[in-house]
Amino acid sequence: MSATADIDCVVIGAGVVGLAIARALAAAGRDVMVIEQHDRVGAETSSRNSEVIHAGLYYAPGSLKARLCLEGKALLYSFAAENGVTARALGKLLVATSAAELPKLETIAANAKASGVDDLIALSAAEARAREPELSCVKAYLSPSTGIVDSHGLMLALEGHIQSAGGEVVLGTRVTHIKRDGGLFHLTLAPFNAGDAAEETTAESGADDTASAESISCRTLVVAAGLHASRLARTLFPANAAISDAVGNAEPPSYQPPETHFAKGHYFTLSGRAPFTHLIYPMPSDGGLGVHLTLDIAGQAKFGPDVAWTDTISYAFDDPDGERRAAFAGAIGRWWPQLPQDALQPGYTGVRPKLSRQGEPAADFAIHGPRVHGVDHLMILYGIESPGLTSALAIARLCTSELLTL
Ligand SMILES: Cc1cc2nc3c(=O)[nH]c(=O)nc-3n(C[C@H](O)[C@H](O)[C@H](O)COP(=O)(O)OP(=O)(O)OC[C@H]3O[C@@H](n4cnc5c(N)ncnc54)[C@H](O)[C@@H]3O)c2cc1C
Numbered sequence: 001m002s003a004t005a006d007i008d009c010v011v012i013g014a015g016v017v018g019l020a021i022a023r024a025l026a027a028a029g030r031d032v033m034v035i036e037q038h039d040r041v042g043a044e045t046s047s048r049n050s051e052v053i054h055a056g057l058y059y060a061p062g063s064l065k066a067r068l069c070l071e072g073k074a075l076l077y078s079f080a081a082e083n084g085v086t087a088r089a090l091g092k093l094l095v096a097t098s099a100a101e102l103p104k105l106e107t108i109a110a111n112a113k114a115s116g117v118d119d120l121i122a123l124s125a126a127e128a129r130a131r132e133p134e135l136s137c138v139k140a141y142l143s144p145s146t147g148i149v150d151s152h153g154l155m156l157a158l159e160g161h162i163q164s165a166g167g168e169v170v171l172g173t174r175v176t177h178i179k180r181d182g183g184l185f186h187l188t189l190a191p192f193n194a195g196d197a198a199e200e201t202t203a204e205s206g207a208d209d210t211a212s213a214e215s216i217s218c219r220t221l222v223v224a225a226g227l228h229a230s231r232l233a234r235t236l237f238p239a240n241a242a243i244s245d246a247v248g249n250a251e252p253p254s255y256q257p258p259e260t261h262f263a264k265g266h267y268f269t270l271s272g273r274a275p276f277t278h279l280i281y282p283m284p285s286d287g288g289l290g291v292h293l294t295l296d297i298a299g300q301a302k303f304g305p306d307v308a309w310t311d312t313i314s315y316a317f318d319d320p321d322g323e324r325r326a327a328f329a330g331a332i333g334r335w336w337p338q339l340p341q342d343a344l345q346p347g348y349t350g351v352r353p354k355l356s357r358q359g360e361p362a363a364d365f366a367i368h369g370p371r372v373h374g375v376d377h378l379m380i381l382y383g384i385e386s387p388g389l390t391s392a393l394a395i396a397r398l399c400t401s402e403l404l405t406l
Contacts, residue, residue, distance in 0.1 A: 003182040003217070007033050009403075010187060010218040012175050012232065014038075015046035016151065017384055018224030019158035019169075020396035026165035028404055030220070034162065037174035037192040042155040045226050046389065048315065048350030050267075050294045050305070053077070053087060053147040054387040055119070057094065057112040058284060064365040065387060066115040068398065072391035076149060079393060083157040085150055086297050092146035092279040093128060095137035097334045102139060104283045109141050119145055134275045134338050146279060150297045151389060176213065178221070178236040180375065185221040185236075189214045220403055223380040227313055227353045233257035233380050237373070255373040258366055258382050261354045262313060263288070265305020267347035268328050272340070274301035282335055286359065288352075289386070291331040302347055303332055309358045310351070317346045355383035367395065369402045379403060 011022040014036035026032045038044070053073055059065035080087035096105040112120055121142040123131070128140040159169055177188040190213045225232050234257050265288065274293065282290040288307040295301055306324070319325055325344055332339050355363035366382040373380070379399045388395070 003184055005184050005217045005219045007031055007216065007218050009033070009220040009222070010035060010185070010216065011222040011224055012187075013224040013226060014041040014155075014159070014169055014171070015044060015224060015226050016042060016155055016158070016389055016392045017046075017226075017381060017395055018222065019155055019162065020392040021222050021224055021379075021399050022167055022169075023158045023161045023165070024396040024400040025220075025222075025403070026162050026167040028400060030404075032162065032165075032167035033216075033218075034167070034169040035173050035175055035187070035189070036169065036171050039172045039192075041159055041169065041171075042152065045350055045353065045385075046151060046155060048348060049151065049386070049389055050292075050302075051148050051151045051296060051389070052092075052279065052294055053089075053145075053149050054390045055092070055112070055143045055146045056115050056117050056387070057108055057120075057143060058289065059111075059115060059387075060364070061111065061114040061116075064367065064398075065391070068365065068391035068394040069387040070116055071397070072387070072394035073145065075393035075397075076154075076390060077147070079157070080149060080154065085153040085157050087147055087149040088297070089145055089147035090278055090295065092143045092281055093123070093132065093135065093137075093140045094143065094281045095128065095135065095140045095335050097137050097282060099138060101283050105139060105141065108284075112143075117143075119143065132276055132278060132280070134336055135280065136335055136337050142278075148279070148295060148297060149389070175225075175232065176235075178223075178232065180236065184217045184219060185378070186215055186217050187221075189216060220377040221379075222399060222403070223378075224384075226384065227260060227262065227351055229353065229380060229382045230257045230260040233382075236375075255368075255375075257368075257380065258355050260382060261357055262310050263352040263354050263358075264308040264310050264314070264349055265352065266308065266317060266319070266324060266349050267302045267304035268325065268344040269347040270301040270303070271343050271345055273299065275338075276301070276336075280335060282331070291328055293332070293336075303328055303344065304347070305350060313351055315349045315351070317349055319346060352385040353383055354385055365391075365395070367398060369399070371402075377403065 008031035011034045056069035123140045174192045179186045281292040
């Protein structure tokens, strides 16, 4: 006879993806608890991004990123409209600033078409300038359905849905270890110490160092822990799994969590108002989409993020000798030559959870359910970098469709 769980479903992580999954599970009638280490929802990557609703131009056709971005974009605009969350389809101009960039521009447009994006409009330099008089480019594509969303408002709305369906969001509590026993997941919990997350590195640890701490058991577990997903998953699938199997234990299986790498992005804000009404994106660069201009809901312009690979999760804004500011000014000046001097102010940073290393081709989202790791009632999400905000509601659909059919 199987043991009784304290709670039916636990979702670890109250970022936009964990909240969206918890909402979907709660809406399906499941008893859900979200456990978040910080004292508020969305304190990590979900509040340190560009807040752009992506149209799905860049991702390999048929990939999870391409499919979930397209589906997620439509779901997100509808959810926002129905729940009073501010979202605006401002449109984006993807620009080539020289003839040398034209092949790359056309490759992205062809890729978008192959992914099912059917609303791109090609613009000559003059047509682009008619829309954005201070823009300098040789050709552009307008993506009318790209937009922005109030990510904080979105997460509060998701939290509200969870609570009104009877679910709970527990804050200030860190899951330090996961064990599977008797058909249940047993989570070790500890109060969160400020600075713990900041100290984390790419080095993984599987140790259960909180044996005397509180614990909770559940039947279904979703690990939506963003930057910390690999480390946490490794507590359930320790590296010595093969040794355990050899001495007769049935679990855990030989599955090993992928490694998460960190790529920090810095944003500069613009003092004063930007003379642009669209989002402006240059050609993408290794690991990112190029230093682009986005506007937030209040109309504030920001530039970034750049790509700085790192071994540590730290949100410090590093620009000791102004080199980063100069690099931003140079990159922006290619498509906005009138960028006023000294207009760039250090803004904020975010850290991308990446499954590829520097120089490797971009990896897809990794959403691992029982078919991948062999453990029933378990979903683990890795590498949910951009377009994870756009895709959140579609990711939730995918995860719950697998979990609810078990
Ligand atoms: C610089 C940057 C720009 C981006 N721009 C965009 C964009 O414009 N559009 C877009 O669609 N996407 C964008 N993204 C991607 C998007 O922000 C992410 O895909 C999305 O926020 C991921 O949400 P999440 O819930 O998976 O992760 P997170 O927001 O990181 O949430 C995970 C949560 O889990 C919690 N947690 C972790 N471990 C534990 C534990 N052991 N116990 C308890 N809690 C734990 C964390 O505290 C965190 O709150 C960007 C990302 C970055 C870094």
